[in-house]
Amino acid sequence: MTAFAMAHGTWEDAERLVGTVIAELSGADAVNDAMVRHQLEALEWDSPVFTDDDAARAAGYDGRIAPFSMYLTFGMPAYWKPGMPSLPPNSLAPFAFGAVPAPGSAMLATQTSVEFHDPMRPGDRLSATWRLTGVTRKRLSLGDGGFLDFEVAYRNQDGALVALERTSVFRYDPEPGA
Amino acid sequence: MSRTIEDVSVGDPVGPVSIGLSIQRLVMIAAANRDFAPTHHDAAVARATGADGAYTNMMFVMAMMERAVQAWGGSASRLRALSSVRMVAFNRAGDTVTCRGTVTAVDTETREVSLELWLETEPDRRTATAAARVTLPSAASAFRGEERTSRQDGSKPAIRRR
Numbered sequence: 276m277t278a279f280a281m282a283h284g285t286w287e288d289a290e291r292l293v294g295t296v297i298a299e300l301s302g303a304d305a306v307n308d309a310m311v312r313h314q315l316e317a318l319e320w321d322s323p324v325f326t327d328d329d330a331a332r333a334a335g336y337d338g339r340i341a342p343f344s345m346y347l348t349f350g351m352p353a354y355w356k357p358g359m360p361s362l363p364p365n366s367l368a369p370f371a372f373g374a375v376p377a378p379g380s381a382m383l384a385t386q387t388s389v390e391f392h393d394p395m396r397p398g399d400r401l402s403a404t405w406r407l408t409g410v411t412r413k414r415l416s417l418g419d420g421g422f423l424d425f426e427v428a429y430r431n432q433d434g435a436l437v438a439l440e441r442t443s444v445f446r447y448d449p450e451p452g453a
Numbered sequence: 454m455s456r457t458i459e460d461v462s463v464g465d466p467v468g469p470v471s472i473g474l475s476i477q478r479l480v481m482i483a484a485a486n487r488d489f490a491p492t493h494h495d496a497a498v499a500r501a502t503g504a505d506g507a508y509t510n511m512m513f514v515m516a517m518m519e520r521a522v523q524a525w526g527g528s529a530s531r532l533r534a535l536s537s538v539r540m541v542a543f544n545r546a547g548d549t550v551t552c553r554g555t556v557t558a559v560d561t562e563t564r565e566v567s568l569e570l571w572l573e574t575e576p577d578r579r580t581a582t583a584a585a586r587v588t589l590p591s592a593a594s595a596f597r598g599e600e601r602t603s604r605q606d607g608s609k610p611a612i613r614r615r
Contacts, residue, residue, distance in 0.1 A: 310485070317484070317485040330528060333528070334455070334528040335590075342519055344512065347511075354489065365490075368489065384511060386537055387535075
């Protein structure tokens with residue numbers, strides 16, 4: 276599935292989906308040294324547990340791991356792959372926040388909590404199960420809309436839980452002039 | 454080397470860990486975390502949404518916090534959770550972003566430390582806030598042995614639930 280397009284519907288449509296899985300997404304790339312290195316380079320992050328097996332073993336791991344905070348990167352589907360239409364300009368990252376049918380043309384992440392479980396090791400492949408856990412209508416200064424609460428479980432190819440994320444986004448129609 | 458649970462007291466500072474943001478850096482960050490939403494590298498698009506320049510995303514916030522925790526706790530510290538991560542202002546090109554924190558609780562039994570963490574671009578301008586749970590080794594315990602989640606015997610790793 277593609278996760279770019281924002282699904283439109285009523286708040287009742289959204290509420291009917293509470294408690295259900297709204298998307299299952301697979302990461303486009305296996306955990307790999309090159310992408311980990313790019314992240315360490317971009318943030319000037321010096322830690323041998325991400326690059327050196329011996330240092331990682333001394334720290335209690337089986338071997339080098341990826342930063343725990345990279346679960347979103349390695350759980351992200353491709354922006355394009357064969358068979359998909361060309362990427363529209365200004366596309367957002369291909370997550371599933373927009374997959375819930377609801378009113379509103381804009382979305383803003385308001386809060387995230389994540390528990391980290393098994394570390395990511397080179398070769399691991401992540402998949403993510405997206406569950407809608409709540410819908411709360413609300414008018415904010417940004418506009419009229421509602422909070423959508425998600426619980427997203429990121430697992431590796433063995434089914435082991437890597438990260439459990441709870442995120443709320445505000446879905447709304449921007450207030451003219453806000 | 455790693456900090457041990459015995460080394461830590463409530464009120465201890467975490468950080469600072471800093472990174473200077475430029476458009477070049479924002480492009481490196483976007484390429485590394487693969488969030489190509491234009492607000493994170495295109496100043497004109499970001500301004501059209503009400504920001505005063507291209508700005509970083511949630512993945513950057515979490516990575517800076519993990520980096521700061523690791524710099525503070527050492528290699529054998531382990532980040533268990535980031536809670537209530539909120540982006541409250543923009544980290545923009547031109548800003549230098551610093552992650553700081555403070556120890557809010559220490560449990561020597563579980564070797565778990567609670568932290569308050571935040572990013573700031575100036576001392577009085579916080580851009581993100583969160584709480585963290587981190588485990589540290591004990592000076593005395595066989596931490597390394599019991600923390601191994603071995604796959605070396607070919608078995609599937611257990612799903613750890615907390």
